[in-house]
Amino acid sequence: xxxxxxxxxxxxxxxxxxxxxxxxxxxxxxxxxxxxxxxxxxxxxxxxxxxxxxxxxxxxxxxxxxxxxxxxxxxxxxxxxxxxxxxxxxxxxxxxxxxxxxxxxxxxxxxxxxxxxxxxxxxxxxxxxxxxxxxxxxxxxxxxxxxxxxxxxxxxxxxxxxxxxxxxxxxxxxxxxxxxxxxxxxxxxxxxxxxxxxxxxxxxxxxxxxxxxxxxxxxxxxxxxxxxxxxxxxxxxxxxxxxxxxxxxxxxxxxxxxxxxxxxxxxxxxxxxxxxxxxxxxxxxxxxxxxx
Ligand code: GUN
Numbered sequence: 347x348x349x350x351x352x353x354x355x356x357x358x359x360x361x362x363x364x365x366x367x368x369x370x371x372x373x374x375x376x377x378x379x380x381x382x383x384x385x386x387x388x389x390x391x392x393x394x395x396x397x398x399x400x401x402x403x404x405x406x407x408x409x410x411x412x413x414x415x416x417x418x419x420x421x422x423x424x425x426x427x428x429x430x431x432x433x434x435x436x437x438x439x440x441x442x443x444x445x446x447x448x449x450x451x452x453x454x455x456x457x458x459x460x461x462x463x464x465x466x467x468x469x470x471x472x473x474x475x476x477x478x479x480x481x482x483x484x485x486x487x488x489x490x491x492x493x494x495x496x497x498x499x500x501x502x503x504x505x506x507x508x509x510x511x512x513x514x515x516x517x518x519x520x521x522x523x524x525x526x527x528x529x530x531x532x533x534x535x536x537x538x539x540x541x542x543x544x545x546x547x548x549x550x551x552x553x554x555x556x557x558x559x560x561x562x563x564x565x566x567x568x569x570x571x572x573x574x575x576x577x578x579x580x581x582x583x584x585x586x587x588x589x590x591x592x593x594x595x596x597x598x599x600x601x602x603x604x605x606x607x608x609x610x611x612x613x614x615x616x617x618x619x620x621x622x623x624x625x626x627x628x629x630x631x632x633x634x635x636x637x638x
């Protein structure tokens with residue numbers, strides 16, 4: 347059995363440090379505040395928003411949860427963002443993705459005050475990631491993956507990392523983060539995606555495989571070199587009549603077979619997911635600190 351990377355336990359370590367930092371900010375009269383905006387009623391998005399709100403409360407952060415109807419217009423949503431930009435009690439703003447199709451998501455992201463963009467999606471923060479300017483915000487899932495690797499003593503420096511998926515939320519920022527010129531980066535990064543030729547040959551040369559393509563069980567044993575480290579970012583709902591909810595969550599990795607070959611692997615759930623929320627809390631605390 348490979349080493350199972352326990353995202354919940356590592357997230358708890360992050361919270362120990364965060365609680366101390368939050369206490370220090372409160373002693374200076376600042377309670378970090380996060381606004382989470384959900385438009386529409388997608389069940390998965392609703393569940394994510396609920397867990398973000400719950401974690402804020404557990405840490406003693408100010409939490410504002412805005413649940414808007416699917417009929418909310420672009421103008422109404424922009425007005426809400428403007429209000430939150432101007433609200434001194436709010437240091438971080440997250441608009442849950444994906445919004446309904448009539449919403450121009452890129453325009454909403456550009457309307458955010460980049461100093462409150464704890465998702466790291468605003469062009470100014472994307473630029474700061476490219477420029478390796480540490481005052482910017484890095485998207486939460488890539489940050490969480492990097493932290494999981496560091497806390498699990500996986501060597502990133504000089505390693506060949508293959509990222510499957512090129513999304514703006516995970517694949518692209520993760521590649522930029524792990525190739526940064528610093529002790530927590532210095533990886534040789536290859537990004538493969540749905541159109542890549544010779545995908546299996548590429549993934550088989552990876553020291554670390556990070557799957558973020560949104561396809562249940564896509565990464566099979568043949569994709570993986572003996573003793574590679576495998577990080578599974580996928581959260582896919584598959585029908586399962588045997589469960590109470592009628593579905594279960596599975597990753598982008600065929601866990602049962604790949605775990606026979608990997609030296610370390612993350613489970614789904616309980617791997618990357620808890621780290622994404624921990625990094626959102628961390629970015630919110632950073633936004634509050636930088637507002638001083
Ligand atoms: N939807 C899935 N992941 C994310 C995320 O990290 N941020 C936001 N805003 N929406 C998401």
